[in-house]
Amino acid sequence: MARTKSRTAFPLRDVVNTFQKAFTDAPAKVKVLDIYIGAALLTIVLQFAYASLVGTFPFNSFLAGVFCCAGSAVLTLCLRLQISSGQLDMPVDRAFVEYALAMVVLFLACFCYLG
């Protein structure tokens, strides 16, 4: 009985350990991308907390801010998936240039909407 109990408890810790190992083992460039995604998501949470405290007026600025963070997280995740998929049919530098262009367009769209 003790054996089975530890068997259910340990795999959860196993899960956490595996993720930690995957994060530390990743190359530095991918780590930076992961941290950036985390930061963008955290900014979204902060914005929602602020909006719930102060109200959502002006709504377009709130939406612009949220979508900017969400968009940069999504684009960075795209780049990360492209790099780690292993079947990318273009050089990594070109993927990064496309990513940079997409971010520029995203920020332009958000800036137009910021008000």
Added chain:
Amino acid sequence: MSASVTTDGGSVALAGGPSSGPRTGAVESKSRRSRSTSEKVALVACLTAICVLASSVRLFSVIKYESVIHEFDPYFNYRVTKFLSKEGFYSTWNFFDSFTWYPLGRVIGGTMYPGLIFTAGAVWNLLNWMHIPIDVQEVCVFTAPVFAAFCALATFLFMREVRGSGAGLVSAALISVVPSYISRSVAGSFDLEAVAIFALMFVFFLYVKTLNTGSLAWATGLFFGYLYMVASWGGYSFIVNLLPIHCLACIVFGRVSYKLYVAYAPFVVMGALACMNIPVIGFNAVLMSEHFASFFVFGLLHVVLLVQYTKKCLTPEAFNAAKRATLTFGAVVASAFVLIVVSYVAASPTFGWTGRSLSLLDPTYASKYIPIIASVSEHQPPTWSMYFTDLHVAALLAPAGLIICFMPLTDTSLFLALYGVTAVYFSGVMVRLMLVLAPAVCCLSGLALSEALSYLSQSLVVAADESEKSRTGSGTPAVKQQKDESEVSSAATPSKGKKSGGSAARNAEKTGSPKTKRYFLSIDVVAAGFLSISMLLAMFFRHGVYVSGNMYSSPSIVMQAGGRVIDDFREAYAWMRFNTPEDARIASWWDYGYQTTAMANRTVLVDNNTWNNTHIATVGKAMASSEKAAWDIFESLDADYVFVIFGGLIGYPSDDVNKFLWMVRIGGGEFPEIQESDYLDKHGAYRIDAGMGEGLRNSLVYKLSFYRFWDMPTGRKGFDRVRQTTIGYQDFELEYFEEVLTTSNWMVRVYKRKKAPNADFAMENVL
């Protein structure tokens, strides 16, 4: 099997290289290169021919009548484009129109879809910058044929991503003359669909290109294409729901890869931004149910990716443990979230959908709650004959194309299949949405025809090979190859979709024939097949051109009857322009509002935008009331002139007497004292002879339409040619309105509202 080889020349050359022996390498590579060049030339020539055909088949109305803007809605677009050409882009973005919806005005900058107008304005500016002095009206009239050619190109690019150049060419050829698309994009029909269908196919092309390449550059292109689509048409909500459905289908079929994520996820975020930047949509992009599907599938995609990633990293027991923990914890969070969304959605009476979208999902909704949406003629469901008239052979071949989408099933062919199925549903709800079905059906039929043609041409090559082999024994591969080349090039001239199929067939035969036991037809069956497909396509093209010339080319503002031209509308608007004061207000039914502001250049009370139902209902009430009550209502609305459209003299069936019941219904929706039964006879029929309803006898529309009609020589005294009866109430006088214009065929009758006369004791009490 032919799918993998039906690609354009370049990749066939690459694929065919290693399979042939070294001794024929030099000859083969040179012939392949030259053939790939000639293939490219043939491709470009075919596409040019398709574009020329697409533009010229839409020019019938300019040839038969004149270069004039058609119908009603295009006049609004033309007026705003004229404003744009005079004042510039920035002023148009902030344009407030005080000429319509008197006394409310209309914020045009915030309530129009700017894509078409800005496109025409940009084209006009470009032409003027190049010192080509074309009038704005000409640019507006010819926008639609030019963009139809672009749409054919976009369809070619889309189908090339789905299946190959052969399918692309056939689909482009079909869409260039499909009657459903022609009906909304003839020269002169300066309406939103003229550019919107091009934008639709272009967005689909960008999406499948991103799906195939998985590159963020194409995802950025998708954003710009989608921005143009959102700016052009309300039909963008079809795209924003179709792409989530496709993503969901890919998830269900287990086709999730990084390419799907790159195609879909940036589209959701940047697409929502694009929607919000267009003022007419604004916050609806995050508040209305139309967009919720895309956000829901966005979240679902992330969940699926996370599950995939964890499954890859963890051992099976660890994964199971994590799954159990997540499900117990996540179920609580997810149910809370679902509760919030459901309560938000249920709180609105339309479950968060806008009225127009809800009338698409529930076809009975509009007729029950919003009579104005139900009354528009384009919103009626189509009949079966319309499917055949509008789509002809393409509708019959589409199911075959749907099956071929699954053989083999790729992400892009799954997308095409879903597009076809959803478009079929929506086309059944409204005639206007047959337009969304037309490209789907053309693409599916193009797929089917291209498969058939490529199979036939492979059979032809194999049959020619067999006969060659039987004649010359085994023969050297080089000689055989030269002969094959000549066979293919000579046989390839009749039909255009076969070129790539022919050269690819050779490749298949070389690489595949000993291993794949594929059955090929004999040469007489092949000949019969080619002949029948050619006949089918010839009939389709003939039908398309005939329908375009005879059915869809009338500008509806100018008509022909028995050799003479009926130009009453423009006669009346010109009269109003030159014979009424500059600040006069003109009341009429909302159908004619856009034309009045554009051509007569006077202020109107209500127009085709129909954004204020109460205002329209007030005008409807006035039209349905007695002369005195109508005078009061028009006095309160400050209208100086009233006009009605009357077709009884020449037999024009869409006049105000026939539209009268809709005026009653819409007015009755706001003012319950207006009952439809008052205007019908005691058996419930709508008639204008002696047994007509009491309300109809006294109504303004009846009096203004039939005033002095009994003096006209139409056979029996007062015989109405449209209703085919003699009118029941004749020889009356108008006390509160004065006739100022009746056009030459009595189609437009303009009346001036009398100021309070000197001695009318009845009116004093009213005021």
